[in-house]
Amino acid sequence: MIRKILIANRGEIAVRIIRTCKEMGIRTVAVYSTADRDALHVQLAHESVCIGGPRPADSYLNMNAILQAACSTGCDAIHPGFGFLSENPQFAALTQQCNLIFIGPSPDVIEKLGNKAHARQMMQEAGLPVIPGSKQIVQSVEEARSLAETITYPLIIKAANGGGGRGMRIVRSEEELEHAYHSARSEAKACFGDEDVYMEKYIEHPKHIEVQVLCDEYGNCLHLYERDCSFQRRNQKMIEEAPCHVLRDDVRERMAADAVRACQHVGYTSAGTIEFLMAADGSYYFMEMNTRIQVEHPITEQICGIDIVKQQIRIADHQRLQLRQEDIQPKGYALECRINAEDIHREFAPSPGKVTFLNLPCGRGVRVETAVYNGYTIPPYYDSMIAKIITFAPTRLECIKKMRIALEELIIDGVETNVEFHYLVLHQRAFIEGTYDTGYAQQFIEELKENGEFI
Structure with missing residues (x-):
């Protein structure tokens, strides 16, 4: 049995995992950088180990330091959370070589699905609808031009081994192609250490819908229905809802x-997410698979009543899923x-600094995931997300109203936040009706600028 888990992450997801581990009677080890010495996850874990300097490369991406910490503290397993090393097949393989359990799918599956071009091919073999595009890595501008004639504009160039909107360029004409190709490759190299890219037809005004799955090593595979993740700025999700x-x-x-x-x-095992793009006519296409827990997993937990992190740990501990598909009936x-x-x-420039006053919303139908506290100093080295506010209710309109109230109660002094922006969004007709698509957030931002709301 898994008795002790090292959490190879920081922030709210590390806190989230620690809480579930405590419920399961599992001891936890936190790792932290010198910039995170006073972080909440360090204070909540049973043990903690400093693994390096503030830069991610020196700490949270330092595989050797993390593995040494896990071995020296007698851990049975490592939970990678999301981001950092969560989808790194080399880290998953090294974890196993150290006789530790990697809480996630096998290194081989991570590698296959991490390469977006390869994943497309596998999904075609499985019979899923796939967006028209290149079958392999696009090796040159000349090859890109040739493929563009078949794919037709607009198209999108994507990093083959990336995600999160990085290494991605939309191309609407042949004149834009060369610059976009080199720009995407350069960003992919900088962000993921791999400049490979591929091309797809760009679907205009789609919905971004993802399906949560749980699979064990005994062939049992369940879905926990879908989430609508269409409210995005520069391919970064901002607001998510379940169901669509x-x-x-x-x-x-x-x-x-x-x-x-x-x-x-x-042959997938663990929790995962299949992401689709859906056109206005209801046709949809496979986009990618995320082989980890998602930032937005709490909304699925709320409507399905299932602790996804707990299921991840049980699956990694070679246990069978105790759920059946017919048992999963989403509510609200x-x-x-x-x-x-x-x-x-x-x-939307990052605003690190000291939180001088914090008031978190609470009440029936409100859930908060955060690692921020009064007096906490947000470091400048990591992602700017500091909290997730989740509301749930029997109807969608009630849920939106609860979120408005929660945002009114949320006070974070000392740093700038996007709370006001969220509050404005929740009063827009397109959002209230649920008709917004992946381009709506940027459109709304432009409208605010035109009206003098933004400097």
């Missing part, structure tokens, strides 16, 4: 069945707003 308000029941059933079939085809609606320390009046 405008998804037809017949499309929901097909999409969920495709997600399960995809997992079975690749859930909404999540990602609260970032950023200045919305300066193009």
Whole structure:
């Protein structure tokens, strides 16, 4: 049995995992950088180990330091959370070589699905609808031009081994292609250490819908229905909801069945997410698979009543899923707003610094995931997300109203945040009706600028 877990992460996800481990009677080890010495996850874990300097490369991406910490503290397993090393097949393999359990899928599966071009091919083999595009890595501008004639504009160039909107360029004409190709490769190299890119047809005004899955090593695979993650700025999710308000029941059933079939085809185990783009006519296409816990997993937990992190740990501990598909009956609606320390009046620039006063919302139907506390200093070295506010209610409109109230109660002094921006969004007709798409957030920002709301 897993008795002790090292959490190879920081911030709210580390706190989230520690809480579930404590509920399960599992001891925890936190790792931290010198910049995170006073972080909440360090204070809550049973033990903690400093693994390096403030830069991620010196600490949270330092595989040797993390593995040494796990071995020296007698851990049985490592939970990678999301980001950092969570989808790194080398880290997963090294973890296993150290006789530790990696709480996630096998290194081989991570590697296959991490390469987006390879993942597309596998999903085609599984019978999933895939966006028209290149079958392999695009090796040159000349090859890109040739493929563009077949794919047709607009198209999108994507990092083959990336995610989170990095290494991605939309191309609307042949004149833009060369610069976009080199720019995408350069960013992919800088962010992921790999400059490989591939090309796809760009779907205009889509919905970004993802299906949560749980799979054990005994062939049991379940879906926990879908989330609508269409509210994005520069391909970064800002607001998510579950279920998708405008998804037809017949499309929901097909999409969920495709997600399960995809997992079975690749031999997937652990929690994961199959991401789709859905066009206005209801047709949808496989986009990518995330082989880790997602930032937005709490909204699925709320409507399904399932602790996804707990299921991850049980699956890694070679236990069978005790759930059946017919047992999973989602109830109500859930909404999540990602609260970032950023200045919305300066193009959402990061706003690190000391939190001089903090008041978190509470009450029936409100959940808060955060690692911030009064007097905490937000370091400048990491992602700017500092909290997630989650609301849930029997109806979607009630859920939105709860979120408005929660944001009114949320006070974070000392740093700039995007709370005001979220509050404005929740009063827009497109959001209230659920008809917004992946381009709506930027459109709304431009409208605010035109009206003088943004400097």
